[in-house]
Amino acid sequence: MAIRNVAVVGLGIGRGHIAEGYSAHPDKFRVEAICDLDSERLSAVGDDFVVPVRTNRFDEILAMPEIEVIDICTPPGVHLDQILAALAAGKQVICEKPLVGSLADLDRVAKAEAAAPGRVMPIFQYRYGDGLQKARRIVDAGIAGKHYLATVETAWNRGAKYYSVPWRGKLETEFGGVLLTHAIHSHDIMTYLLGPVASVFARTTTRVNPIEVEDCAVASLAMADGSLVSLAATLGSQVEISRLRFCFENVTFESGLKPYAPGDAPWQIIPASPEVAERIEGALADWDPVPSRFAGQLGRYHAALESGGPLPVTLDDARRSLELVTALFASAETGRTVELPIRPDHPKYADWRPQPKAVA
Structure with a gap:
């Protein structure tokens, strides 16, 4: 059974991934690198979990050949670019919720995943x-x-x-x-x-x-x-x-x-x-x-990496979740019942956020 080398990016909820998840499976994962813009938090987490590589730069994580899995725990607004960059770098990708900010962005991720050696596992612990x-x-x-x-x-x-x-x-x-x-x-x-x-x-x-x-x-x-x-x-x-x-x-x-x-x-x-x-x-x-x-999700994730079988949480699961979110926001904004699925011609497919009100 292979031990997978992991980099955790973003040490807010990312600290929980290490403490609850990776630390529960020392025979399956090794956290080799961490990345955060807050240098004090970077040092504290690095010291607590004895992580050898600590950096403020995401591009340094991408360039590390020994890293197989990049676990993205940053704010939602940067998920899309980081997921796409990690896939392009040949990495396996884990990403916190919400995976991205629209169904259109999710389809960009799915297209990139299909062309990449790695896969994306959304977090639904x-x-x-x-x-x-x-x-x-x-x-x-x-x-x-x-x-x-x-x-x-x-x-x-x-x-x-x-x-x-x-x-x-x-x-x-x-x-x-x-x-x-x-x-x-x-x-x-x-x-x-x-x-x-x-x-x-x-x-x-x-x-x-x-x-x-x-x-x-x-x-x-x-x-x-x-x-x-x-x-x-x-x-x-x-x-x-x-x-x-x-x-x-x-x-x-x-x-x-x-x-x-x-x-x-x-x-x-x-x-x-x-x-x-x-x-x-x-x-x-x-x-x-x-x-x-x-601990439960990451244990099953390692088994999927070993077997090549389905991930425990997939992009299809993320789509189902974000499609529901899109429909909920669309209904709340319009005061109408919204049917699913949400297709590319739906006005909220590219952005579920409310439209700015026109200035009279």
């Missing part, structure tokens, strides 16, 4: 943990039956200190607010279990902070299978939770309340009958624990 993964196995085994309705709540808290970081809260550099940067995780879990969205109606507002992007949102979704989903998200909750409830024909699932690890056990798994309970027990009889968050 909330998928990992025993709770969600057990639910996924039950659904995939056909035990859950027809889906009826789901509710997805993201109730977090962000204030002035969080938005003192210059790129946050601005349409130009963050691209969106609670729907894009925060609730995107729980919404990915929802589509991970239920599949494609058919249409959305959304309302957004900014009530918690004096920022350019939304910090409260609600939405009603019709899924491709005919079931219904309700979404609610805010950054003004004094008790932070992420909560997902899925009502299927044969079983109801409800996540725990951990705001930043909703995939973790325990999930409530409530069967409709003793017979369904027996089938669930059989489906989970050989269960191996799934590490939480970054």
